[in-house]
Amino acid sequence: xxxxxxxxxxxxxxxxxxxxxxxxxxxxxxxxxxxxxxxxxxxxxxxxxxxxxxxxxxxxxxxxxxxxxxxxxxxxxxxxxxxxxxxxxxxxxxxxxxxxxxxxxxxxxxxxxxxxxxxxxxxxxxxxxxxxxxxxxxxxxxxxxxxxxxxxxxxxxxxxxxxxxxxxxxxxxxxxxxxxxxxxxxxxxxxxxxxxxxxxxxxxxxxxxxxxxxxxxxxxxxxxxxxxxxxxxxxxxxxxxxxxxxxxxxxxxxxxxxxxxxxxxxxxxxxxxxxxxxxxxxxxxxxxxxxxxxxxxxxxxxxxxxxxxxxxxxxxxxxxxxxxxxxxxxxxxxxxxxxxxxxxxxxxxxxxxxxxxxxxxxxxxxxxxxxxxxxxx
Numbered sequence: 001x002x003x004x005x006x007x008x009x010x011x012x013x014x015x016x017x018x019x020x021x022x023x024x025x026x027x028x029x030x031x032x033x034x035x036x037x038x039x040x041x042x043x044x045x046x047x048x049x050x051x052x053x054x055x056x057x058x059x060x061x062x063x064x065x066x067x068x069x070x071x072x073x074x075x076x077x078x079x080x081x082x083x084x085x086x087x088x089x090x091x092x093x094x095x096x097x098x099x100x101x102x103x104x105x106x107x108x109x110x111x112x113x114x115x116x117x118x119x120x121x122x123x124x125x126x127x128x129x130x131x132x133x134x135x136x137x138x139x140x141x142x143x144x145x146x147x148x149x150x151x152x153x154x155x156x157x158x159x160x161x162x163x164x165x166x167x168x169x170x171x172x173x174x175x176x177x178x179x180x181x182x183x184x185x186x187x188x189x190x191x192x193x194x195x196x197x198x199x200x201x202x203x204x205x206x207x208x209x210x211x212x213x214x215x216x217x218x219x220x221x222x223x224x225x226x227x228x229x230x231x232x233x234x235x236x237x238x239x240x241x242x243x244x245x246x247x248x249x250x251x252x253x254x255x256x257x258x259x260x261x262x263x264x265x266x267x268x269x270x271x272x273x274x275x276x277x278x279x280x281x282x283x284x285x286x287x288x289x290x291x292x293x294x295x296x297x298x299x300x301x302x303x304x305x306x307x308x309x310x311x312x313x314x315x316x317x318x319x320x321x322x323x324x325x326x327x328x329x330x331x332x333x334x335x336x337x338x339x340x341x342x343x344x345x346x347x348x349x350x351x352x353x354x355x356x357x358x359x360x361x362x363x364x365x366x367x368x369x370x371x372x373x374x375x376x377x
Contacts, residue, residue, distance in 0.1 A: 332348055
């Protein structure tokens with residue numbers, strides 16, 4: 001319960017930042033669309049370095065300490081966003097946030113899978129993602145009125161304080177029972193997570209582009225930013241609360257295929273339509289895919305791995321978020337600057353389709369390897 005509560009609080013902080021940061025960077029610090037993408041994607045660069053290390057350190061210092069240190073670091077950085085008077089300062093703070101978030105989420109995702117039996121792992125991962133999106137979904141809904149009332153700077157302070165509270169809550173999390181994990185394991189990439197992680201990164205490019213560009217694009221087509229994030233949150237929470245067992249029932253491959261297709265269709269609808277209705281319809285479809293994507297691909301990466309190996313698998317897999325977020329926010333921000341928002345969203349949809357191809361190839365390779373192993377040939 002402490003893990004889930006801490007995750008909900010931490011990602012509430014993230015949710016408050018999401019709709020405010022692009023506007024803050026553009027309106028207050030003079031960033032163009034490309035630089036907005038850099039600001040949004042900067043945490044991914046730091047997290048990309050931290051996550052593989054966090055996987056190994058999670059085995060050494062424990063998942064709980066990893067969560068506490070990560071949330072505290074990210075919270076302290078977020079507190080200072082509003083005081084940034086130059087893009088370079090804001091980017092530095094965003095890098096600090098990324099380092100903390102990389103440690104926090106690796107610890108949380110690993111601890112949840114440690115505590116769940118194999119047959120319930122997909123459900124456990126989905127429940128974690130429900131709490132993550134409960135916080136991340138509530139944050140944007142409250143962020144706009146909060147900023148209107150208190151100003152963006154104070155809204156960032158509140159978000160940072162919530163992340164620090166999350167760190168305190170995580171102190172109550174319990175470590176898994178059973179044999180202790182060997183302390184000699186070093187941080188490393190785990191090959192089992194590379195295929196699912198690559199598919200995740202390609203789909204996550206669209207997710208990163210969505211968060212970076214939608215707050216600005218919504219203003220262009222006359223849609224309140226708050227409305228977009230309400231729709232996004234309601235769809236994701238509805239699917240993850242009402243269908244938490246879907247990844248286990250469909251299996252990770254079929255669930256991942258459905259999720260990738262929905263992601264691609266939603267982004268393509270946003271890009272092709274170019275209007276208020278198309279944006280909202282696309283958000284509904286895109287959100288449905290996003291709701292299923294993470295639990296499906298994480299379950300595929302974990303497979304039947306032993307407890308001692310899970311931290312490195314989770315660390316490697318969650319690196320895909322960072323690769324996708326960094327490439328997606330910067331690349332799609334640059335495309336939006338040069339060719340417009342609609343082209344950028346359409347390109348994001350194509351990336352999700354490429355992710356689908358990677359997923360199918362990974363599934364075939366895994367099935368062939370399993371077959372060879374069972375036959376002993």
